[in-house]
Amino acid sequence: MDSISISAASGMRARMESLEMLANNLANAETGGYKADREFYSIYTGEEATIDPQTGVVSTLPVIESQWTDHSQGNLRNTSSPLDFAIDGAGFFSVQTPVGTRYTRNGSFRVSPGGAVTALDGNPVLAKAGGPITLQPNLPVELSPDGSLTQGGQLVGQFALASFDTGALGKAGLNYFAPLEGATPKPATGTVLQGTIEQSNVGTAESAVRLVAIMRQFEMLQKAMNLGNEMNRRAIEEVARVAA
Numbered sequence: 001m002d003s004i005s006i007s008a009a010s011g012m013r014a015r016m017e018s019l020e021m022l023a024n025n026l027a028n029a030e031t032g033g034y035k036a037d038r039e040f041y042s043i044y045t046g047e048e049a050t051i052d053p054q055t056g057v058v059s060t061l062p063v064i065e066s067q068w069t070d071h072s073q074g075n076l077r078n079t080s081s082p083l084d085f086a087i088d089g090a091g092f093f094s095v096q097t098p099v100g101t102r103y104t105r106n107g108s109f110r111v112s113p114g115g116a117v118t119a120l121d122g123n124p125v126l127a128k129a130g131g132p133i134t135l136q137p138n139l140p141v142e143l144s145p146d147g148s149l150t151q152g153g154q155l156v157g158q159f160a161l162a163s164f165d166t167g168a169l170g171k172a173g174l175n176y177f178a179p180l181e182g183a184t185p186k187p188a189t190g191t192v193l194q195g196t197i198e199q200s201n202v203g204t205a206e207s208a209v210r211l212v213a214i215m216r217q218f219e220m221l222q223k224a225m226n227l228g229n230e231m232n233r234r235a236i237e238e239v240a241r242v243a244a
Contacts, residue, residue: 004225004228005225005229008228011221012221016218021067022211026211030199032105032107032200033107033175033200034106034175035070035105036070036207039067073201076198077199078196084194084195085109085143085192085197086105087191088192090163090188091162092105092164093125095125103176103178104177105175106197107192107196107197107198108120116133117157126160128158129157133157135156136151136156139152143194144192146191159192161188161190162186162188163185163190164179164186
């Protein structure tokens with residue numbers, strides 16, 4: 001394969017990964033507490049790469065070296081629902097899942113028939129003292145900024161809030177995060193708000209513009225690959241004609 005086709009194919013692959021990432025961001029633009037993924041581009045130099053004798057340049061190929069999660073806070077939207085909560089500042093709610101404790105910024109909670117506060121998927125939200133938070137469905141819930149919940153003037157539980165160093169969490173599906181190996185939770189510094197939801201930090205307009213731009217880049221690279229293939233075809237035909 002010629003250098004034009006190789007470079008075009010590498011660029012197309014990198015932009016396919018970008019398209020998948022942007023499409024996922026846009027699909028979750030209305031998901032509470034969702035954190036956008038972003039890409040970090042790099043240049044790859046193969047072990048077999050040689051120096052161009054005319055220009056002295058070593059052939060390189062574009063790749064997406066890694067994806068990273070943007071943990072910047074989304075806008076806080078008032079919902080007036082007593083079971084909607086948001087963290088203003090650093091911190092995550094802790095949720096007990098079948099695969100262990102997971103962390104989320106989506107504080108749209110529910111109360112199970114047994115009175116346990118749960119995430120939207122039914123997994124119990126953890127209390128600071130351990131175990132689920134249990135409420136009496138017929139009593140109003142009041143919240144303190146530190147995440148303490150009271151009913152009828154009595155403390156019924158406090159959210160188990162945690163924060164992590166940058167890069168210490170990985171996405172675990174269903175809008176959850178899981179700590180990477182060796183990462184340990186730290187006390188959260190944010191305050192908890194009631195009747196409020198943190199919106200996704202995906203910029204829909206920006207993402208849509210980038211999506212269109214990357215699609216156009218993909219089309220141009222596709223044309224470049226077709227051009228390289230056409231040049232190769234003609235070269236082969238000319239060699240065959242001379243040989244005849």
